[in-house]
Amino acid sequence: MHQFRAATLGDVDAVVALVESAYRGDSSRRGWTTEADLLDGQRTDRETLAALIDDPEGRVVLAIEDDVIVGTAHLAKAGERSWFGQFAVRPLGQSRGVGTKLLAECERITREEWGLDCVGMSVIWSRTELIDWYRRRGYAPTGETKPFPYGDERFGLPKRADLHFIVLAKKL
Numbered sequence: 001m002h003q004f005r006a007a008t009l010g011d012v013d014a015v016v017a018l019v020e021s022a023y024r025g026d027s028s029r030r031g032w033t034t035e036a037d038l039l040d041g042q043r044t045d046r047e048t049l050a051a052l053i054d055d056p057e058g059r060v061v062l063a064i065e066d067d068v069i070v071g072t073a074h075l076a077k078a079g080e081r082s083w084f085g086q087f088a089v090r091p092l093g094q095s096r097g098v099g100t101k102l103l104a105e106c107e108r109i110t111r112e113e114w115g116l117d118c119v120g121m122s123v124i125w126s127r128t129e130l131i132d133w134y135r136r137r138g139y140a141p142t143g144e145t146k147p148f149p150y151g152d153e154r155f156g157l158p159k160r161a162d163l164h165f166i167v168l169a170k171k172l
Helices: 011-025 046-054 098-113 128-136
Strands: 001-007 058-065 069-079 081-089 118-125 140-147 163-171
Touching: 011 046, 011 058, 011 081, 046 058, 058 098, 069 098, 081 098, 098 118, 118 128, 128 140, 128 163
Parallel strands: 081 118
Antiparallel strands: 001 058, 058 069, 069 081, 118 163, 140 163
16 A cells, blocks of 8 residues: 655655666666666756755655655646656566556646646657556647757766657646
8 A cells, every 4th residue: 555745855865766766777777667778877866856845836746655765756737737757666666556556646636636637748759668658547649849958967868869758648
């Protein structure tokens, strides 16, 4: 059974470690969400995460199991929809339903607490397995794309020159 709560500044180190373990380096290869073949460098840092936690227009949502943070996602109000990102589940805990439940909790917050009826997100175009995972949960490409922030090391060090994001959305 998973519990959910908003992250606090006291959670910063644990959440940064979780996000990094899910997306970068050898530890990320234990799960299926790794970006290690696409990007080096960091996925997030303490300052960025603290700013997200302090933002009154957003929330960092945590999935807790046996008093351990096993998943996290950032949700922000963005006009008529919420914006979902920085989604991570512990690599050894992936494929056990944590991500599906965490995504559903973020959809619930969007609809019930914020009164919005759409969730949007951006995903690196080549992450087809991840895009398919979102599609099975009702998300569809909008046709919109966003450039990858080449040169901004806060988002990682690209290993490819063809990275960009596609935008997915779901009406709730």
